[in-house]
Amino acid sequence: MLHFLDIFYTIAHLALTLFNLGGWIWKKTRKIHLVTLILTATSWSVLSIWYGWGYCPLTDWHWQVKEKLGEKNLPSSFIKYFADKITGRDINPTLVDNVTLGCLVFHRSSIGIRQLLYEENRRKDDTGSSHIKDLAMIVIIDQKH
Secondary structure, eight states: HHHHHHHHHHHHHHHHHHHHHTTTTOOOOOHHOOOOOOHHHHHTTHHHHHTTOOOOOOHHHHHHHHHTOOSSSOOHHHHHHHHHHHTSSOOOOOHHHHHHHHHHHHHHHHHHHHHHHHHHTTTTTTTTTHHHHHHHHHHHHHHHH
């Protein structure tokens, strides 16, 4: 039973992580994606008051199973654990946390930019020009010179 739970929690962790990163892509999954992001952010921030930054109950339950299976010295995050497993290295936990946070910020920013472009596209002025797209083109052209 413990081996089954270990596999179950690994799959659940990977599925949740991938869904948090890409669930916004499909229109039908955007509401549940928002729910999972809110739950993840709440866990990481609010529960961190009692358990430390980035606390995840799923990781807590998973580590309880792994400890019963004899694993020792488990890191505080599943992402670090999985990164270590697939690379065969002991990756610096601060680096993993920073990359995870950077991905979260990039993810939220890209969704925000996509939303702005969508709204701007709906509000085109009489000339058919989109101010945000015009600005983006200026920036792209300027970077090439």
